[in-house]
Amino acid sequence: MRLLPSLAALTLLARAALTQPYPTAWDPKLLERPDIKSAFTHLERGFPKQVDEWIAIAEMPGKSTHEAQRAAYVRKAMEAEGLRVTTDSIGNVIGVRKGTGNGPTIVFAAHMDIVHALETNLKVHRAGDTLHGPGIFDNSASVANMLATIRALNAAKITTKGDLIFIGTVQEELGLRGMEYWLQHNPKPDLLIGMDGGLGPVNYGALGIYWTKFIFTSAGSHTVTSRGKPTPVKALADAIDRIYKLQFAPLPEGAVINVGQVHGGVIFNGIPQELFFTVDLRTPDPVLLDSLDRTINRIVKEAADREKVGLRVVIEQKNGAGGTTAQLAGARAHPLVQTAVDIHRALGIRQGMPGAAEAVATGSTDANVGVTRKIPSIAIGRAYGGNQHTLTEWADWPSALPATKMVLLLAATFGDGIRTMPQRLVP
Numbered sequence: 001m002r003l004l005p006s007l008a009a010l011t012l013l014a015r016a017a018l019t020q021p022y023p024t025a026w027d028p029k030l031l032e033r034p035d036i037k038s039a040f041t042h043l044e045r046g047f048p049k050q051v052d053e054w055i056a057i058a059e060m061p062g063k064s065t066h067e068a069q070r071a072a073y074v075r076k077a078m079e080a081e082g083l084r085v086t087t088d089s090i091g092n093v094i095g096v097r098k099g100t101g102n103g104p105t106i107v108f109a110a111h112m113d114i115v116h117a118l119e120t121n122l123k124v125h126r127a128g129d130t131l132h133g134p135g136i137f138d139n140s141a142s143v144a145n146m147l148a149t150i151r152a153l154n155a156a157k158i159t160t161k162g163d164l165i166f167i168g169t170v171q172e173e174l175g176l177r178g179m180e181y182w183l184q185h186n187p188k189p190d191l192l193i194g195m196d197g198g199l200g201p202v203n204y205g206a207l208g209i210y211w212t213k214f215i216f217t218s219a220g221s222h223t224v225t226s227r228g229k230p231t232p233v234k235a236l237a238d239a240i241d242r243i244y245k246l247q248f249a250p251l252p253e254g255a256v257i258n259v260g261q262v263h264g265g266v267i268f269n270g271i272p273q274e275l276f277f278t279v280d281l282r283t284p285d286p287v288l289l290d291s292l293d294r295t296i297n298r299i300v301k302e303a304a305d306r307e308k309v310g311l312r313v314v315i316e317q318k319n320g321a322g323g324t325t326a327q328l329a330g331a332r333a334h335p336l337v338q339t340a341v342d343i344h345r346a347l348g349i350r351q352g353m354p355g356a357a358e359a360v361a362t363g364s365t366d367a368n369v370g371v372t373r374k375i376p377s378i379a380i381g382r383a384y385g386g387n388q389h390t391l392t393e394w395a396d397w398p399s400a401l402p403a404t405k406m407v408l409l410l411a412a413t414f415g416d417g418i419r420t421m422p423q424r425l426v427p
């Protein structure tokens, strides 16, 4: 008798392969573990205090490179919980919660800095479920969530085999500098979890971001004697015109280029001696990122040469790209991503917008520097909210509770090892 699979059986197999779920480490039985239940009770009872602490942090000065007061606060709170705390030379506050041994090292990072100028009034106003204030959403919420997680882990005496490293990072808003610095000076962690962004999606990618400032210079001249003389204005106009004519696919898989600043000249009646414009180039595709960057630099150089004006190029920020969705297929298949998605579902955390993807191959957080180093990395949200980086920033405070529970469940799930649950085929 010959055993040939029937067409129907082959179709079933093919369909099973297509619907094979991503590997997950999520085990719903974790929610029944007494120490996890006790940690949740601790979080729920302490939540009003967590919100108060969140507001207190948000009202501290926090402009990037001026995080000292927030850092001192975080350091004190971590020390009070018995963590081994250090502050590195860039200003990151690192609290290590030692594991019992032979487990993975997991980094949880929440940036302490905000974009708002030092003189900004950071007073927070509470109206119903909403908190209003510059920086209340990005990223004071995550800093408070992180501290609440540490306290709940301790209160419930949850142990992990691996070390949990909690980092209050600095200068995230200046190009992820604090996280970059930490990764440069420490052994690679096994997992990196950035706590940043609106609640809902799990970000497992990294949007590459290059910021470049192009400065044209000339000897200048009075208007009366300016005819035919080299002028930075023409070079700048020519360069910007050509940059906007570049052809490429749009985001999310392609790129975007924005000229955010054009400055220069101080008088009506003369050729300006200096003029500059800035380019904000973003794409998840590392190849496209570098090719567009080279093209832009070539265009600007040609414009300066043609007009015979001077050129200075200042690289303000260079954050690498993690890859397109296709390039990141391997990262998506790491259990960290699906586990985080499953924990969102288990906690009833809804997506920001109906139909929005649960896991997205992009990101603009501290997790980016992990993604580009091929460390399994995600960014998870802190609360629902909006208008970040504006003076009308707001956050929905009740949603910080499930966001914090999610952090705790991630720590408990991966703290003993990165194992996946037995796979079931979804019919």
Ligand SMILES: [Zn+2]
Residues within 6 Å of the ligand: 111, 138, 139, 172, 196, 197
């Ligand atoms: Zn942020």
